[in-house]
Amino acid sequence: MNWPDRSRTARIARVELRRTWRSLRTSNRGRLLLAGGALVVALYSLGIAGAGYVGGGAIHTVTPGTVRLATTGVVIGLLGLTGFTVLQRTVNQIGEPDAADGLLTTVRYEDVLAGLLAAEFGRLLAVAALPLAALTVGVTAGSGLPLLGVAVVATSVLVLLFGLLASYAVGLTIKLVVARSVFIARHRATVGGVASLVLVTVWLLAWGTSDIQVALLRAATRSPLSWIGELILLAVPSVESEPLAAGVAATVLLGSLPVAAVACLWLAERVWYGDAVQPDHEFDAAERTLSDRLLAGRVATATRVVAQKSWLRAKRAPLTVQFAVAPAFLLVVQLQTFLLERTVPPTLPLTAGLATAAAAGAAFTLNPLGGEERVLPLTLTADVSGKQFITGLALAGLLPGAGLATLLVVGLGLAADTPLPVLAAALTTTVAATLAAPWVAAAAGVIFPKFEQSTVRGTSVTVPSGFAFGLYLTVLSAVAAPGAVAVAVAILGPSLVPVATPWLLAGGVTTTLLLAATAAAMGYLYAANRMSSYRLA
Amino acid sequence: MDKHFGLTTASQNVNSLTPAIRTDGLRKRYGDAVAVADLDLTVESGSVFGFLGPNGAGKTSTIRILTTLTEPTAGTARVAGQPVSDRGAVVEHIGFLPEEPPLYDELTGREQLEYIAGLRGHEDWDQVESLLSRFDLAEDADRRVGTYSKGMKQKLGLVQALVHEPEVLFLDEPTSGLDPRAARTVRDTIGEVAAADTTVFLSTHILPVVEELADTVGVLYDGELVAEGSPAELTAGVETGSTLEDVFLEVTSEHR
Numbered sequence A: 001m002n003w004p005d006r007s008r009t010a011r012i013a014r015v016e017l018r019r020t021w022r023s024l025r026t027s028n029r030g031r032l033l034l035a036g037g038a039l040v041v042a043l044y045s046l047g048i049a050g051a052g053y054v055g056g057g058a059i060h061t062v063t064p065g066t067v068r069l070a071t072t073g074v075v076i077g078l079l080g081l082t083g084f085t086v087l088q089r090t091v092n093q094i095g096e097p098d099a100a101d102g103l104l105t106t107v108r109y110e111d112v113l114a115g116l117l118a119a120e121f122g123r124l125l126a127v128a129a130l131p132l133a134a135l136t137v138g139v140t141a142g143s144g145l146p147l148l149g150v151a152v153v154a155t156s157v158l159v160l161l162f163g164l165l166a167s168y169a170v171g172l173t174i175k176l177v178v179a180r181s182v183f184i185a186r187h188r189a190t191v192g193g194v195a196s197l198v199l200v201t202v203w204l205l206a207w208g209t210s211d212i213q214v215a216l217l218r219a220a221t222r223s224p225l226s227w228i229g230e231l232i233l234l235a236v237p238s239v240e241s242e243p244l245a246a247g248v249a250a251t252v253l254l255g256s257l258p259v260a261a262v263a264c265l266w267l268a269e270r271v272w273y274g275d276a277v278q279p280d281h282e283f284d285a286a287e288r289t290l291s292d293r294l295l296a297g298r299v300a301t302a303t304r305v306v307a308q309k310s311w312l313r314a315k316r317a318p319l320t321v322q323f324a325v326a327p328a329f330l331l332v333v334q335l336q337t338f339l340l341e342r343t344v345p346p347t348l349p350l351t352a353g354l355a356t357a358a359a360a361g362a363a364f365t366l367n368p369l370g371g372e373e374r375v376l377p378l379t380l381t382a383d384v385s386g387k388q389f390i391t392g393l394a395l396a397g398l399l400p401g402a403g404l405a406t407l408l409v410v411g412l413g414l415a416a417d418t419p420l421p422v423l424a425a426a427l428t429t430t431v432a433a434t435l436a437a438p439w440v441a442a443a444a445g446v447i448f449p450k451f452e453q454s455t456v457r458g459t460s461v462t463v464p465s466g467f468a469f470g471l472y473l474t475v476l477s478a479v480a481a482p483g484a485v486a487v488a489v490a491i492l493g494p495s496l497v498p499v500a501t502p503w504l505l506a507g508g509v510t511t512t513l514l515l516a517a518t519a520a521a522m523g524y525l526y527a528a529n530r531m532s533s534y535r536l537a
Numbered sequence B: 001m002d003k004h005f006g007l008t009t010a011s012q013n014v015n016s017l018t019p020a021i022r023t024d025g026l027r028k029r030y031g032d033a034v035a036v037a038d039l040d041l042t043v044e045s046g047s048v049f050g051f052l053g054p055n056g057a058g059k060t061s062t063i064r065i066l067t068t069l070t071e072p073t074a075g076t077a078r079v080a081g082q083p084v085s086d087r088g089a090v091v092e093h094i095g096f097l098p099e100e101p102p103l104y105d106e107l108t109g110r111e112q113l114e115y116i117a118g119l120r121g122h123e124d125w126d127q128v129e130s131l132l133s134r135f136d137l138a139e140d141a142d143r144r145v146g147t148y149s150k151g152m153k154q155k156l157g158l159v160q161a162l163v164h165e166p167e168v169l170f171l172d173e174p175t176s177g178l179d180p181r182a183a184r185t186v187r188d189t190i191g192e193v194a195a196a197d198t199t200v201f202l203s204t205h206i207l208p209v210v211e212e213l214a215d216t217v218g219v220l221y222d223g224e225l226v227a228e229g230s231p232a233e234l235t236a237g238v239e240t241g242s243t244l245e246d247v248f249l250e251v252t253s254e255h256r
Helices: A006-025 A028-058 A064-094 A100-104 A109-143 A146-180 A182-186 A188-206 A210-221 A225-233 A243-273 A285-295 A301-316 A318-341 A348-364 A370-381 A386-415 A420-447 A466-492 A501-533 B059-066 B087-091 B109-119 B125-134 B150-162 B180-195 B207-213 B231-236 B244-254
Strands: A454-456 A459-461 B021-030 B033-043 B048-052 B074-079 B094-097 B168-172 B199-203 B216-221 B224-229
Touching (some): A006 A028, A064 A109, A188 A318, A301 A348, A301 A386, A420 A466, A420 A501, A466 A501, B059 B168, B094 B150, B125 B150, B150 B180, B180 B199, B180 B207, B199 B207, B207 B244, B224 B231, B224 B244
Parallel strands (some): B094 B168
């Protein structure tokens, strides 16, 4: 292991940053991200400057405990944000160099690693520079202590650097475990699902109430993490700081940088040059006959094998169905209530059912053309009609979706003591939405097909277009709205509308049924026709 | 040596008695599968070694070990006199064009070459320009690589592997996806760099290319070297015909 060469590190970092800038500047999505990001950062910076000014002014009057709490909060916030951002980017994107075969046979891997880290630090600074400057100016102006501004900047940069190196090392550790674990290679979809569920649960619990956040912050002020804040407090004469804690924090922070750098080097060598375990995709009789058992004799063979192919791809490459996860965000608030209060919110059965319906459509049918990737020419010239193909994709989402939606609505409805008529209406609305969703998604997918590949977690995949997803959700929401609104009103405030609840439910559900049937038929015919008549560019 | 290329004698600082590539008992396993089985190989400096074998024979694994991109399970290998365990030392002496050229879509062709040449500390921009001209890339040098055709990317990848005048050049399917004119340019270039004493380790399925260029040919089958010799020696030992294709078919069917 050698220390990186400074000149090569700088050259690699420059080119990485240039590539990032160009890829952002030359795509609509990138330009939108830049403009939106700049606006958000500018607005936040204004808020941060204001808060810094007020906080700086109050620093001489409030108790030292409050100052410590606020300082620790800022440090933890910065560390957490940096850590989360870098961690997910390391796992998904920057944990391995692009065009690795070329770069790693050109220079030492130590230079490559240092270049990638320097580039990421540059990106972090590009985002954090304005908010940090705003904080510094605000705090300095508010407190009248120029030294405090200097302490804020120095500590923040140190925290950013530590967060970058530590999170990169953790990200590489995750990549190493994933690459070397036979179990994960065989069960990546299940492991990914469970890990996501655990993360979401922890997140919901941690940020569910301000009580928990304050409790976490108070715990942090009693931990060595608060010592980093002492570095800033050294610059405030009116607060009695703890020089020993500040000294330890500075030493540990500075000392941890080379340690984390060495850890990154050690891990990078193993991740970049090590052999990933080969997932064992041997013939699985149960797996291969699933479609036989469910669909054989009921649909055309072509339709059955399209459904089977979709399930196999989802199991072995879960990234291809990542849009199916997005509707779960509809449940965040209600799940928080469920986890914190241990009661099932009355509207959760309906929301969970509709989220499942949305997921059923988003999983397999949102990009019928682009999702075929390099196989598309074969698919288009195979003896499979557009109707058979679209039906196969739709069944792949519809069969598990309808079953799961029914289970969720009935199970949660019973747990929430939902009145039977309301539960029946929620179930009918959900099932109607689930039955319509794949066909609506297929139509949206052929209107906005996406063929370009994206890199997700280091893997190139073709994910559906965001426009297709937006159109799909809009239409599906319109389809489900009459029934869903009727159910919600029946649960939350039947007196809000001058109609008896049974009539309200019957009207809403009937409208949804009609809309679902219409949308499904139109979506099916449009998508099948587009698929049949599609010609390669 | 054709000065237009700017390529000079590459192996002048390599002891001519030292083989450019030498492997002893080289083995690579992926789980239970053996990709390379106790491979003993010697490639003389300045020669063109044609590395043949059916798909899955272990050619790419061997190249990845020799270019330091993966570690052998057992055995040793030296490239340009350096052990492959010393990655930093080996990469200074090699150029590598994998099957998929390692290029950045966001850079222009010229920027890509200047980047790699700069990393190598070989900032001879005149040579970069002459190589771009030689491969008919000069007019497109300021276009983004992402807009290049497969053939143009392949040529740019080859120029990138050559730009620092390596002592040992590893080429994995260099003519893949090229039109006949570009393929001819690549073949000529391989011949010329070999004439400049660069050792070329050439893996390809296009047997006439190997027949035309290689001093020595090795045929890998199931990770084992099942035949080795000059094209003339190999074809002379075959009863059924006289082309390298016949040799290839015979030795790979003998070991089924």
